[in-house]
Amino acid sequence: MKQGSAPKKTPSRREREFAVMELIILCAAAVNAVLGAGDYSNNDAENSRLATVYSLSKFGVWHIDRPAGEDPIPFEQGTIDKVMVNGHLLSSKPPMITLWMTGEYLFLNRVFGWDLDDDASLDKIMRFMTMTLAGGSYLLVGVFFAKTQRLFKTDPLTRALLLFCVLFCTQLWGFATHLNNHVPAAAMLMASLYFAIGLFKGIHRPRLWRFAAFGLAGGLVPTLDMPATVFVAIAGLYLLVKFPMKTIAASGLVAAAPLLIHAGALWISTGDLRPVQMRDDVYLYEASYWRNPQGIDALNEPKGTYLFHMTLGRCGIFSLYPILLAGMAGAVRALARPRMPAREFILAGALGFIILTAYYVLKTNNYGGEAYGFRWYIVAMPLLLLMAEPIFETMRVRWKWLFAGIMIGVSFYSAFECARQPWGANREWTCRLFLGPSYGVVWPENRK
Template identity: 25%
Template structure:
């Protein structure tokens, strides 16, 4: 066969694999339901995003109070703080950029088709999932094919890698639910595609730099650890072509940064995302310990406290609520009449009155100690956490052993003669190691394997990069029949893990379930 004929055949197989993958995903979206069919949303995570989308279009606000009044729409992934109207409201704890984009899509559906999320949640959600997630996968597949055709050295290797992308990773698993990880992974795929055209192929078109900057920043806006990709890729392009990077690449990244920070401020009145609001605000007054502490410990609001608030132009109601968090040391003053909350914290010999900035601390919060349960309690041992992250019940290599070949391929690239590919591999290895260490050394409350989900989702954005280092190993296997069979076995196990939670990716992996069955967890 001629090269052109081979290429045409490969393209036909790519299309066939895409059709099967996408068809399977659409079929799973068609079966989606949760809570015994009462709504189409599968977890607190995606329900939190959907609540914002509906609230923006149906009620014209980021506050989700009216939406979650129907308990079927409620979510533990929410925060509670003062809004632009001066009153406290519930908001999704998720970054609002994605919700704003999805709200635009929902607005078109609602006004063009007359379907609302309130009246027809299944229809609208399925339409939006097909448009959004299938559309994202098609973008990722297109970028991957472009890279395979540029850098692949064997037909078998190219098709093997594409089959892995279509069936052997958790990206297709999560394509049936709204989530930020798929978005970040697709943006990463585009960023590495455009970045290698510049770094490996020597292209200098301005649109490549703009696109790489935009895509890398968009990955970071949707998955914070991908900020490391933006930093390393930006540095690499700055070294390779400083002028083009500054003139075209930086504006692409800035456009995303403006959108990300702008929507955060629009939603919450703060430049900081919700997860950054977990501590007391600034001190606005001080109280004498001897004059206030004893009565505060008894759950009473003493006159000196009322006088201090009056001096701040705040007239407390007759019966504000006082919570004794730590006797003699910390109290929380909540006045539902004036709709405000304050922290009273003993510091040295005074009691500081601080503005309330603990957005996750509210009456029915799930995130308070003593309320959380299961994996959300956190893994006590960092070493155990690292083990399960890599080869345990949420393990990258135990659930999807195809990535073992990516490690092999990365070593081959590092030992190869092509310096530019060594640079790319070093960047991918650095990003992976930094991410793994970042999550390993998170505080206890964050060492929860991503909550109830079918894989270690916080590393999913790296999947396109691992597909890149898989290439040399796949090409090496292509020349050896036994190696092809071994690679196929690794892919089969990976595909089985990805297919196990086919109807709800917000469920524990099969290894975790089996260990529960054995009584090990």
């Protein structure tokens, strides 16, 4: 990585050719996001959010149960992602995306007359929400990933290759066409890192709007995927050291806006500022699924076993997407070479990834539930590929490129499988071929 700014010059033919290739990759991602956006699929995550959208839009309340004698809210009985707070059922999903979905639904209802009570409208509503929230975020990941690579004057071939990898060789591909919070969180994280790196290295002028942009994107991350806050916190510390006043005045104040909305929604709905994920008691009401969880949710493996399977085993980020190992190789090289360009950023990213991993090992037990791969790592995947850039920049011999090609091929296949069906445990090829299912049996269609 070559750092710093340089006088503008006319792009070479090679630069222009690979810029076109990047544009083609982004266009392919856009087509995937639009054409692949799924209909209503009746899964727990969708039903949990839709129940809240229904309740907010029809009754103006957050709880998803109705008084005795009234019809139940559609979707509520189709989800296990709910808690009991102050005598009412609530979705256990973070409120920010649900608020956005409610706004979209009110718009669609007023303009097109689409209604959640109508089955035909429901599919259209879900496609629109998926395209805007998941698909739009997927494209933002690609755009800010490419822009961040340009901050370091990355070689055009490496730039195009890693852009392809982030969009089509990770779990982002599969989850870009299904409603979730992980891809939007990855988009906001990439945007915040782009502004933080550009400002810290002096590549961008320290204008207040850039600090505000960092604050807005960074402030949205904890409202979408709370554990991913570790990466924003590290980036914020870098800016705070170099630009204390602008970071506090612009970034801090703007970041407060989404955080206050998030806190306000929690307070109105639960009477508590703590996310429900931090309150075990609200999951254990009398009729709760979580009093007697089944399948993958009932796992109680030793922490060492759990760590192995979430990194290198059946759900492993590095077994399913081995190209991400290049990011860890970049961290090892940065640790060993004090003068390596961008060393501080790579080591900071590795530290954040280690903290994120430790959190999930200590606080979870079910690999993200019924999903293809360890979905909670989605937010970190673009960052790992950014950390891999020095490895690709220095590859000069054929066998290294051949090895990288195999890693990309395996990662692409895993991403393709995830795109076909991102929800459902034990669908991974690692379960079918090597390590067996985490519980029960492998899905019948995957035994072949």
